[in-house]
Amino acid sequence: MVYATPEAIRELTVAVDQATEGNKLLVEAYKNMHGGHPVEVASRFLKARENDVSRALQMILDSLQWRIIDDIDNVLSRPIEPKDTYDAIRESIPIGMTGFCRKGRPVFVIGVGSNGLDKFPPHMYVQSHIQINEYRDKVILPNSSRRMGYFVGTCLKIFDMTNLRISTLSDIKILSLIATIDDLNYPEKTDTYYIANAPYIFQACWRVVRPLLHERTKRKVHVLSGCGREELLKVMDENVLPDFCRSDIKLEDRKTESCFSPSHPFHEEMWNYMKQEASKLKCVASSTKKTSHTAVPLPREEEFRSSQSTCHHFADNVVREVTCSSHG
Structure with missing residues (x-):
C-alpha cells in the first residue's frame, strides 16, 4: 500500500505555498481546496501519485487551474x-x-x-x-x-x-x-x-x-x-x-x-x-450560460493514453468476455 510519508507531506505543503505565493487567484483556490486542512490534502494527492512530491505538486497546481478557469468554488x-x-x-x-x-x-x-x-x-x-x-x-x-x-x-x-x-x-x-x-x-x-x-x-x-x-x-x-x-x-x-x-x-x-x-x-x-448560495452571489440569471462551459482537465500524456484506451475498448472487451464465458 502506498503511504504519504511525513517528510513528503511537509515538502509538498511548502512547495504548494511557494508555487502559489503572490498569485491571489491560486492562493484563494488553494485555501478553498484544503478548507483549513492542507496536510490532509497533501496526503491525498501524494497517495494518488505514489508519494512522488513533484508529480503530486503538478497534480495540485493543475487542479487549482481547473478550479479557477471553471469557477468551481462558486459551482x-x-x-x-x-x-x-x-x-x-x-x-x-x-x-x-x-x-x-x-x-x-x-x-x-x-x-x-x-x-x-x-x-x-x-x-x-x-x-x-x-x-x-x-x-x-x-x-x-x-x-x-x-x-x-x-x-x-x-x-x-x-x-x-x-x-x-x-x-x-x-x-x-x-x-x-x-x-x-x-x-x-x-x-x-x-x-x-x-x-x-x-x-x-x-x-x-x-x-x-x-x-x-x-x-x-x-x-x-x-x-x-x-x-x-x-x-x-x-x-x-x-x-x-x-x-x-x-x-x-x-x-x-x-x-x-x-x-x-x-x-x-x-x-x-x-x-x-x-x-x-445563488441568492448571496446574485448569479442565478447567469447560471445557464455558465453551466455549458464546465471543462474536464486532461490528464498527463501517459495517464491520458491509459484512460483513452480503456474508454475505447471497454465495452467491446466486456461483450467478448460475456460471449466467451457463456460458451465456456
Whole structure:
C-alpha cells in the first residue's frame, strides 16, 4: 500500500505555498481546496501519485487551474434550473446519501444499473456531479467533523448493480469523464467501494476492469454477496443501509423511501443550500450560460493514453468476455 510519508507531506505543503505565493487567484483556490486542512490534502494527492512530491505538486497546481478557469468554488451558487430539470438529472443518474457510518464518513449510494445518461447534455451531468462533490467537501464533511470531534475527510460508496446490462455500457463516455474529474481533482476521497446486487455481467466487467486499476484502488473494492446487508452492518447502523438492504421498509414503499428520490432530505437540503448560495452571489440569471462551459482537465500524456484506451475498448472487451464465458 502506498503511504504519504511525513517528510513528503511537509515538502509538498511548502512547495504548494511557494508555487502559489503572490498569485491571489491560486492562493484563494488553494485555501478553498484544503478548507483549513492542507496536510490532509497533501496526503491525498501524494497517495494518488505514489508519494512522488513533484508529480503530486503538478497534480495540485493543475487542479487549482481547473478550479479557477471553471469557477468551481462558486459551482454551488449555480443550481441547475428549473427544479424539474434538476430532479430529472438526479433520477437519470441515481445517487444519494443515506447517512453516516460509525466513523462519521458519509455513505453514498450510486445506482449504476439504473443510469439513463441520454436525457441531457453531458455537461449537465458533469456539473451535477461536481456540485455533489463540492457539497460533500464544503458542507457534509465539515459538519460531520464537528459532530464527531475529529477530522472526517473521506466517504464510503455503495454501487447498486441492480438491472446492470450491456446496454448500460453505452454511457461509458460520460462515466469516464466523471471518473476522470474525481481522479484528478478529488483523489483518495473514498475509503471503500462496495459492490452490491452484482449480476453475472458484472463479473465479466470486473475481469476486464480489474487489471487496469491501480493496486490502491483494487484494495478498496469489496464485492458483496447479494445486497451485502451483513457486511455493511459491520460499519454502519441499519438506518443508514440503502433501502434495498432495509428489512423495515416494505417493497411498495422503497421508491418513495429511496435515497435516489429527489424528495429525499439529502437532495432537498442540497438544493436549498444552492439556492441560498445563488441568492448571496446574485448569479442565478447567469447560471445557464455558465453551466455549458464546465471543462474536464486532461490528464498527463501517459495517464491520458491509459484512460483513452480503456474508454475505447471497454465495452467491446466486456461483450467478448460475456460471449466467451457463456460458451465456456
